[in-house]
Amino acid sequence: MTDSPPVWRTELSTRDPDVAREAIAGVCGEHRPRFRGNRRDFRFAMRVVRAGPLAVHRAAHTMDAWTESGPHSNFMAVHLVRGRFRFVDRERELLVPAGGVGRYPLRRSVLHWVDVVGTVIQVPLEQVARTADRQVEAPPHGFRFLGLAPVSPAMSDAWAHLSTFLHRLSVLPDAGLDQPLMRASLTDLIASTALAVFPNTTMTASYVPEPRRVAPSVVRRAQAYLEEHAAEPITVAQVAAACGVGPRGLQAAFQRHLGHSPLAYLRQVRLARAHRDLVAVDPARGATVAGIARRWGWSSPGRFAVAYREAYGEHPSETLRK
Template sequence: MSGANATATRRHELSTREPDVAHHAIAEAYAEHRPRFAGSRRDFRFLLRTVQAGPLGLDRIVHSMDAQARTGPYPDFMTVHVLRGRFRFRDGDEELLAPAGTVARYPTRPSVLGWTDVVGTMIRLPHAQVATVAAARTGIPERDFRFLGLAPVSAGMARGWARLSVFLHRTGDDGLDQPLVRASLIGLVATTALAVFPNTTMTAAYVPQPRQVASAVVRRAQAYLHERAAEPITVPQVATACGVGPRGLQAAFQRHVGQSPLAYLRRVRLDRAHRDLLAAEPGGADTVARIALRWGWASPGRFAAAYRETYGRSPGETLRE
C-alpha cells in the first residue's frame, strides 16, 4: 500500500459481517496471517477505512471478535493507537499488551498478534522514509537504521504519539491533498517516530561531527529555499543542491542563522501566506484556511498563532483589510 499516487489522496472503506471477508482484506492490506476466532460470528462487525496520501497511510479498524493470528512480516513502519479493546503482540522474546489508550509499533518480523473487540487507528510510513530522516539527523547510514522495540520509550512519548495520531486522522481531504501539507506531515511522522520508538539512532556509540560549512553555502541554501518555497522540500534535497551533507547544513544554519533550515523555510512560507492575504479580495475565493493550506499549514489554529506572533494581528484581520 505504500506505492500510492503522488498527488491524489486515495480513500477506501470496507464494512462486512463476514469474518472470512474481513481477514482476506487484512491480509491484502498488511500481511498474510492465519487467524483463529473466539466469540459469536453472528454479531460480527468489521470496518477497515484506509487513507493513502503519497507514502503516508492512515487507517481505522473495527473488529468485534476475539482473534489470534500468526502474521507474516510487515516490512514498513506501522503503529496502532488502541481506542477500544486491546492488542497483544509477541515478536520473538518480546511480548507487549496494548490496552485502550495506548500505542504500539507493529513487528516487522513474522510474529503472533492477538486482539479483543478492538477499535484502533494506524499510521503507516515506508521504512526507507524514516531511515532517510534518521540519516539526515544523525549521520547513521540508512542501511544500518532499524527500530528496536514495540513500545514507546516512555509514557510521555506514548501520549505524544497518541495526540499525533488523533491530529492526523482528523486532517481532511483538503489538507492531505496539498503537497506542502502532505510533505510536512510525512516529515513530522518520521521525526516523531525517531523520538518515540526505540531505534538505532538512540544506541549509536559514536556519531561523527559534521564538517564545517561556510556561510556562503548557507546563503546559497537560503536562496534555494526562497526559490522552491512552493514545492515540497527536504533537508537532504537542499544539502545535495548545495554540495554538502544534511547534518553539516543543519549545523551551519544553527550557527549562521540561529535556526534550522526547515524553521527558516516555515518563515519564508509564512511570508508568502502574508503576501497572499494582502493580495486577496475580501469575500473572494481565497480564505484564510485555503491560504494556510497552500503554504503548508495543516492546522488553522497553529497558522493563526504563528501569524499573530510574527505580524501582530490575526490573518483574518489582514484579509479583511
C-alpha cells in the first residue's frame, strides 16, 4: 500500500459571533462574514473533515450573515438542510432554499445566508475537468461550469443524496477516508455527479468518435498493469497511457475482448486481494471485514458482502472466522 496523509478533522461549537467569524476565516480563507441579529441568541457549530483532495464542511448557525468570497480554485457545492443561502456574482444570482442545492461561483462573489444548517462538498476543479475530458472532446475554450443551479429537480435530489451520504460517512471515525483507494473512489464519484448535476460544457460538447481497434495484446498489458497497481488509485487514462492507447480505445477493447470495463476488471482484482487478506489475517488481532473492504476501495460493506458472496459463495465474515 502507498503512504496516505492523515485525515484532518476540526470541530467547534460556540455562542460567540467573533469566535465563529475567526473559525470560518480559518477554514474558508477569505470568508470573513459580518453578522446581523441578536447576539445573545447566537449559536454556531462547525465540523470540517479533509481527506486528501476531498473536504466535507458541515455548519449550523443562527443570525443573518454575508461575506465576500472567491475567486476559488476548487469546485464547491452546498446542500442546505435549513435556512436560506444566496450567491451573487457580477452576472448571476441564485437563491437556495431549505432542501436546495447550489454551486459556489468560482469568481469573486457575495454570499448571504440566514439561520442555516448545510453541508458543503469541495474537490479540486482540475479533478472535475479531468473527469470531463474522459467523457467528451475538449470544447474550444476548455471545460467550465455554466450555471450555479442544478439542471433539474431530479439532479438537485441526486446531489442532496450524495451530500447526505458524504456527511454521514465523514463523521464515522473508521470510515476508511485514510485509505487512498477510498478517497480516490469518492473524489471520482463527486466529480462525475457534479458533471451530471450542474450545467457545464460537457453537456454541449461533441462526443468522441469511435476509437480505433486495440489489439488483444494491449488488453493483456493493461490487465498486468492493473494487477501490479491494484493497491493504488488508478484511472483509465493512466492505464491507457501506460499501454500507449487512448482511454476510449482501451474501454472499447476491454468490452470487446472481456465483456466488461477496465475498472470492472480492477474491482475483480481488488476483490481477490480482499479475499486473500481475509484468509491470511488473524481476527484475534483486530482485523475486520469492514477494515479490509475499505483498504481495497469498497466504501459500502453491504455492497462488498454481496460481491464477495457472488464470487466466493460465502459471507466475508465466514472466511475471516475460518
